[in-house]
Amino acid sequence: MECHGGNIYKLSRQRGISEYDVIDFSSSINPLGTPESVIDEINRFSKHLYNYPDPEAMQLTETLAEHLSINPDSIICGNGSTELIYLIVRAFKPKTTLIQAPTFSEYERACSLLNSSIRYFPLTEQNGFLLNIDVYINWMKGSEISFICNPNNPTGRLIRRDDMLRIADGARWAKCYLIVDEAFMDFCADETLVRDVINNPYLIVLRSMTKFYALAGIRLGYAIFPLNVINKIKEYKEPWTVNTLAQRAGISAINDRTYIEESLKIMVQEKEFLESEFIRLAIDYIPSEANYYLLRLKKAMEVIQFLKEKGIMVRDCSNFRGLDNTYIRISVKTNELNTLLIKELSNIIK
């Protein structure tokens, strides 16, 4: 079984088509595609691969710091935020970890490799996959680290900043490092905690440039650490993980205001469109503040197979801890592709 969405290569090999002809609703990437400004920057710097990348990614770090109004000394860039998840776990070597279920699977994998004892905090459909904050804070007591993906993957549910700050205070009280993965935060209103890390020695924020800026192929993420822990993390950091083109891509992407505005606009439009279609077709969906929807379908496995035969990939969610084989996740794409998906969905569901 696939662990993640987005493996267009496997399906294209199976079907004997070009990987770029697969219609990929399984990974949740900005449908506008990689910004033109980023592609131009990469093409300008592709002649500079002779040299090692800047191991400190100084220019990118300073650009991020300015953009986010935070201290550059609190930032570490990574080969995607995935590198940083594994790095944090290796540095902390937590004996006990608290993770929600369902959520992104790499937290569990990183902790399991270090034999951390993992406690799963259940999020249920009956409760709309929402977190009971007081109970969660109690569970953090006795855990050394805790991961919260916000908005959560695959549900799209968001915990607002005020509530997250309450959880972060709880983490401090429980002496449990709280890692908030904001991989999809750019898509919803600015509820980020990046500027709150400075006030809480137990709060770490992870960010990805993969999804919003459509940079999945070049690998770029970063994390913001309290100054009391960043040196310990750096002790474990492997050198040169962030390639030169990723560093340039990152600098270029966050300066592209037009792309950012257009992305937010298309997202509002297409989410309205999809939600109205879900309602029309009586498809159960979880209200999402991210760029994807978790759908509950009686015959999810049949739907996945039917769509695959049309060259359309959606995310089979049956391998998410806490979900079963009645869930799929689809990303929000362009109107043309969303319309196509809805058409095929209505064909199979009828």
Place this chain on the structure above:
Amino acid sequence: MECHGGNIYKLSRQRGISEYDVIDFSSSINPLGTPESVIDEINRFSKHLYNYPDPEAMQLTETLAEHLSINPDSIICGNGSTELIYLIVRAFKPKTTLIQAPTFSEYERACSLLNSSIRYFPLTEQNGFLLNIDVYINWMKGSEISFICNPNNPTGRLIRRDDMLRIADGARWAKCYLIVDEAFMDFCADETLVRDVINNPYLIVLRSMTKFYALAGIRLGYAIFPLNVINKIKEYKEPWTVNTLAQRAGISAINDRTYIEESLKIMVQEKEFLESEFIRLAIDYIPSEANYYLLRLKKAMEVIQFLKEKGIMVRDCSNFRGLDNTYIRISVKTNELNTLLIKELSNIIK
């Protein structure tokens, strides 16, 4: 102190110049620069960063396997061979490790992070930094893993294939995994062990595409594993570490026969030139089969400082375990730059 050569960013910031104006003799990269064919391929694929990279790097792996006449199932690609060094150590968790001194420092760092007890096998200038094979085999008994960089960094000394096979047999006898890092092997005669891995369950070969193909900025390496250990290694592999452009660059690079032939030709010419100049200037150098030389200079630290003021970086080797502050390493570059270096060296040495 810098841990590695090639940090053009730090010097350029100190001197207020563009990083690409630094003349970098400190990292050992092919002076022909990144192949044009690779730059073209990257520019063609820069519009395909929307998708995640193929997590299995299948097309690259198959191209490598064909090029090397080995089984594709024995290959894992990495974000530079550095990722693979750390990955191997994490998978094996060796209680005891055998490492030469001097050698590339990341083996030691990777093992230290896991609290492995490290035994250092001394290579001395009196013995021309050559390895005593019988003694080394004895030392492997009692070690769980052992790293040999061949040709060695920073000395450039090569252990010929016949001798390496004897060491690999010794590793099997000692039940000690032998990791042969062939990062610079493309530069010298084909003494590689890549096709011998299949015959020895204790032999692992690491390869880098950084140096010969001048791909330092995009990060690409690979390793060949015996089939009895590769699944254990894959258990620990982090997903998507090899970006899409690195995968394309690798495929394109190994198919560029013209570049490969020209690189070998310029290397022969320029090594002859440099060696004759070292002799003329009475500079002590270690005979090298790689694209760099370890030089012994009485006032090495002064020389480094003098060259730095001219915008020329060389590798200060004083932080190599087993060397002192009388050693520098320089890479072989184009005739124009080698001539410039020799001119400046003769100015300061006189």
